[in-house]
Amino acid sequence: MRYLPHTDVDVQQMLETIGVEKLDELFSGIPESCRLQAPLNLPAAKSESEMMALLGVLAAQNAKVSEWDSFLGGGAYNHFIPAVVDHLVSRSEFYTAYTPYQPEISQGTLQAVFEFQTMICQLTGMDVANASMYDGASACAEAVLLALRTGRKRSRVLLSQALHPQYRETVATYCRYLDVELEEIPAVESGLTDQKQLAQLLDERVAAVVVGYPNYFGQVEDLAAFAETTHAAGARLIAAVTEPLSLALFKSPGELGADVVVGEGQSFGIPLSYGGPGIGFFAVKQKDMRALPGRLVGETIDQDGKRGFVLTLATREQHIRREKATSNICSNQGMCTLMVAIYLALHGKQGLRKLAELNYAKAAYAKQQIALLDGFELVFGGEHFNEFVIRCSEPVAGLLQRMEQQGILSGIALAQDYPKLKNCLLLCVTEQNSREQIDRLVTALAGGEL
Amino acid sequence: MSSTDSRGLVLDEKLLFELTDPGRVGYSLPAPDVPQTVPRSELLRAEIADFPELSEVDVVRHYTRLSTWNYGVDSGFYPLGSCTMKYNPKVNEQAARLPGFAELHPHTPDHLSQGALQLMYELQQDLAEISGFPAITLQPAAGAQGEFAGMLMIRAWHEAKGQKRHKVMIPDTAHGTNPASASLCGYDVVPVASDGVLSKAAVAAVMDDDVAALMVTNPNTLGLFESDIREICELVHAKGGLVYCDGANLNALMGISRPGDIGIDVMHFNLHKTFSTPHGGGGPGSGPVGVVEKLQPFMPVPVVVKTGELFRLDYALPQSVGRVKGFAGHFSILVRAYAYILAMGGEGLKRATELAVLNANYVRARLEGTYDLPYKQRSLHEVVFSETALANDCHTLDVAKRLIDYGYHPPTIYFPLVVKGALMIEPTETESKQTLDEFCDALLAIAEEAKTDPDLLKQAPVRARVKRLDEATAARKPKLRWTKD
Known part of the structure; x- marks a missing residue:
């Protein structure tokens, strides 16, 4: 077997050194009653070429965004990934290492994460960011746990109805056995979280208010107003960002008063890969630094006074604090952290802004064109980033099918998560959608043949 | 820090933010093909202060240089206990x-x-x-x-x-x-x-x-x-x-x-x-x-x-x-x-397990006697030694750092907690007898150095990019991001 270097002679010599005759004797610590009596019922080993042929067949059965006109968003975004990103993350000094427990031989990973933490702070307008979480949804749940830990016995959490449904579900799972009351702030009427209802729901038992920015309907919420009402009640405002490219265009949540900013970083150079892995980012103000979950990299010096980086503030973590830790998380998204950092470094101050503007303009164009069609209307009137919601006069299942026949993935039906939004579709337009594609979408929606 | 700090192939590298030169770009975007529109101005942010501005070449060189400061499974033996650092097939x-x-x-x-x-x-x-x-x-x-x-x-x-x-x-x-x-x-x-x-x-x-x-x-x-x-x-x-x-x-x-x-x-x-x-x-x-x-x-x-x-x-x-x-x-x-x-098939997976256990027991056989083995039952995929046999007040941390000078990633250290100064070695099945022999020779030499010249352990590593880092100050005065000035 090509991954196993032992020759028969090696095995024999090693057994002799150990002082046993057969490999099987090494397992004498496993009682007979615990031994598997038959071989594993798995296919025989495949050669590399056979294996790739087999995987190629499976891969070919999936609708990839490069061959379809895709207007799918909803927490995962089709952005172009420059060749540099994959080239650099494929340096195996990076991806075959583990968590940098030994800093002297892990400075590459450590400096890259330190830079990642810095860029997340700059984008979100926050003071401190960690080395990443699993994804946006679980980061959002961890943010709620942070608010509950630091919220001095407050036990209510208010989630905007326009927060990504998967984020709400994940928060509910994490809070399932923790004596927490989760309540929804209505948002379906206007597509924006209802400020008045929030004010009514707030009281001295609320630990956190969670709002999407932009929200699941692609709308840009008035975070400053939420911050004011939330803080007046002594609670923390958590902003959850599913499309972080928007942060290059709109005011940062930190600037608008959010206490915790979490989100999904997949937009920044991570392949869609059917939804994972992505990367959760997690940023707070200085006051909550020691309440952060996850790994943190800090700057220090070595014995000669030379700058270096280490994992730090480990006393928050499970390997030291065990059941009293700030989280059970052990890994971060290492390789994805690197993808994000490289992507951000490449696009830089100017590129990220221009890309965000392009996404905005493309979505605005599509929105405007669809609004002109008979049988379709825009559901919400607020400001958007690269997603928006339309209502169709025909049943949406049939529409989606009709569009698929023309090679278009035309959006996400919302009724399953929002029964009031019957026959509504969430559409996403990015720089990957040319004007020609958008025009084809519009023609097809109108019932025309392509 | 300047590039003249580099010595030979131990390259030095600044932070992205220190390399930044305003006006440099590393991206290319498709030409706008729709009318330009922008959101209401009161929603817009100012430019992202101090965000990187670099060319593609800068970025490629930056991360390539950083990668050379890292040690991965592809660089060499990585016997990090409990982590199963086996070869990652390309x-x-x-x-x-x-x-x-x-x-x-x-x-x-x-x-x-x-x-x-x-x-x-x-x-x-x-x-x-x-x-x-x-x-x-x-x-x-x-x-x-x-x-x-x-x-x-x-x-x-x-x-x-x-x-x-x-x-x-x-x-x-x-x-x-x-x-x-x-x-x-x-x-x-x-x-x-x-x-x-x-x-x-x-x-x-x-x-x-x-x-x-x-x-x-x-x-x-x-x-x-x-x-x-x-x-x-x-x-x-x-x-x-x-x-x-x-x-x-x-x-x-x-x-x-x-x-x-x-x-x-x-x-x-x-x-x-x-x-x-x-x-x-x-x-x-x-x-x-x-x-x-x-x-x-x-x-x-x-x-x-x-x-x-x-x-x-x-x-x-x-x-x-x-x-x-x-x-x-x-x-x-x-x-x-x-x-x-x-790629492995059913038989291959079993073979992987057998060889992983063989490798751990081989390392054990070669080091037992020099290093203290607190639990003597038959080992499976990993073996845990304690620091108690080390001479001259040398500790597990010193052994780990000295292993870096010998070109290895150290084992997991100080875990599990029930072993004093645990040194937890998991070789995995993808390492050859030759690699294990060289690694065991290094550990035996280090135990000897502890007796004859303990400073070699206490000052280690001296051949890595940095020497031991001041972790106490890092935790006491946390600096978790770069800021201008």
Whole structure:
């Protein structure tokens, strides 16, 4: 077997050194009653070429965004990934290492994460960011746990109805056995979280208010107003960002008063890969630094006074604090952290802004064109980033099918998560959608043949 | 710092922000083909202060230089105990990047994602066969999240039976994630003392009708098989509890013993350990969970099912504990693990286990006598020495740092906590006898140096990019980001 270097002679010599005759004797610590009596019922080993042929067949059965006109968003975004990103993350000094427990031989990973933490702070307008979480949804749940830990016995959490449904579900799972009351702030009427209802729901038992920015309907919420009402009640405002490219265009949540900013970083150079892995980012103000979950990299010096980086503030973590830790998380998204950092470094101050503007303009164009069609209307009137919601006069299942026949993935039906939004579709337009594609979408929606 | 600080090929490299030259760009965007429109000005942010401005060449050189400061499995031997740092096959990287996988959007309808769903379904079946559990969820993002999902299912099962139990038993050798995960599910943690392996008596002394579950690691973090596991499971079951197994060390059992056959009720897999997916500099991992039939209704959603010839994501589990993350799991990691199982086959996986155990026992045989071995039972995939035989007040940390000067990644150190100055060595099956011999020679030489010239250990490393770092100051005055000035 090509991954196993032992020759028969090696095995024999090693057994002799150990002082046993057969490999099987090494397992004498496993009682007979615990031994598997038959071989594993798995296919025989495949050669590399056979294996790739087999995987190629499976891969070919999936609708990839490069061959379809895709207007799918909803927490995962089709952005172009420059060749540099994959080239650099494929340096195996990076991806075959583990968590940098030994800093002297892990400075590459450590400096890259330190830079990642810095860029997340700059984008979100926050003071401190960690080395990443699993994804946006679980980061959002961890943010709620942070608010509950630091919220001095407050036990209510208010989630905007326009927060990504998967984020709400994940928060509910994490809070399932923790004596927490989760309540929804209505948002379906206007597509924006209802400020008045929030004010009514707030009281001295609320630990956190969670709002999407932009929200699941692609709308840009008035975070400053939420911050004011939330803080007046002594609670923390958590902003959850599913499309972080928007942060290059709109005011940062930190600037608008959010206490915790979490989100999904997949937009920044991570392949869609059917939804994972992505990367959760997690940023707070200085006051909550020691309440952060996850790994943190800090700057220090070595014995000669030379700058270096280490994992730090480990006393928050499970390997030291065990059941009293700030989280059970052990890994971060290492390789994805690197993808994000490289992507951000490449696009830089100017590129990220221009890309965000392009996404905005493309979505605005599509929105405007669809609004002109008979049988379709825009559901919400607020400001958007690269997603928006339309209502169709025909049943949406049939529409989606009709569009698929023309090679278009035309959006996400919302009724399953929002029964009031019957026959509504969430559409996403990015720089990957040319004007020609958008025009084809519009023609097809109108019932025309392509 | 300037480039003249570089010596030979030990390249120096500034931070991105220090390299920045305003006006430089490293991107190219398609020309705008729609009318330019902008949001209302009061919503707009100012430019992102001090964000990088670099050319493509700058970025490529920056990360290439940083990579040279890292040590990975491809650089050399990486015997980090409990982490199973086996070789990461290159073809698996290619497999995960096949456009049909990498460019598949998670909201794509099931009928247009059949290849991905079939792969997940078959991986579920493969993991079921390897572990002996009838049902598998692929959703958890990493081992710790698998633990969380597993403990949630345990609690949901108890509650569905109308039982309120408050405690979870965890042996003192467990990973820190175990108590943290149990605590997230609202359980109080009761530590159980073990003497190398867990005894029936120790479990019986704690087990009562307020204990929801026992969390064990098998083989445990000393590399020992929990020899009474069957009886311990029976004992826990007899009092209405369940048994969770941390599957971090499954690399010692493939084709030899199946946790699902011996009384375990729930176990997570670490695909980045046993199934060769890259550790990625800290992640992403993937932590599927296997459960016995009675826990199946409580699995996180979605699960992949097959109806007729169609594979689909099933959300219709009314008793599900809910989702633990977005979408269906770390799909591209699942592709790599699936590719690994295809490449190895059933016999190959068993062979991997046999050689992993052979390697650990070989290292043990060569070092025992020089290094103190506190637990003498037969080792499986890893061996744990203590620091007590080291001369001249040298400690495990010193040995670890000196190993860096010899060109190796150190083993896991100071874990498990039950061993004084633990040195936890897990060679894995992908290392040759030659590599192990050279590594053992290095450790033997270091033990000798401790006697004759302990400063060599105490000052180590001297051949790495940096010397020992001031971790105390880093924690006391945390500097967690770059700022201008």
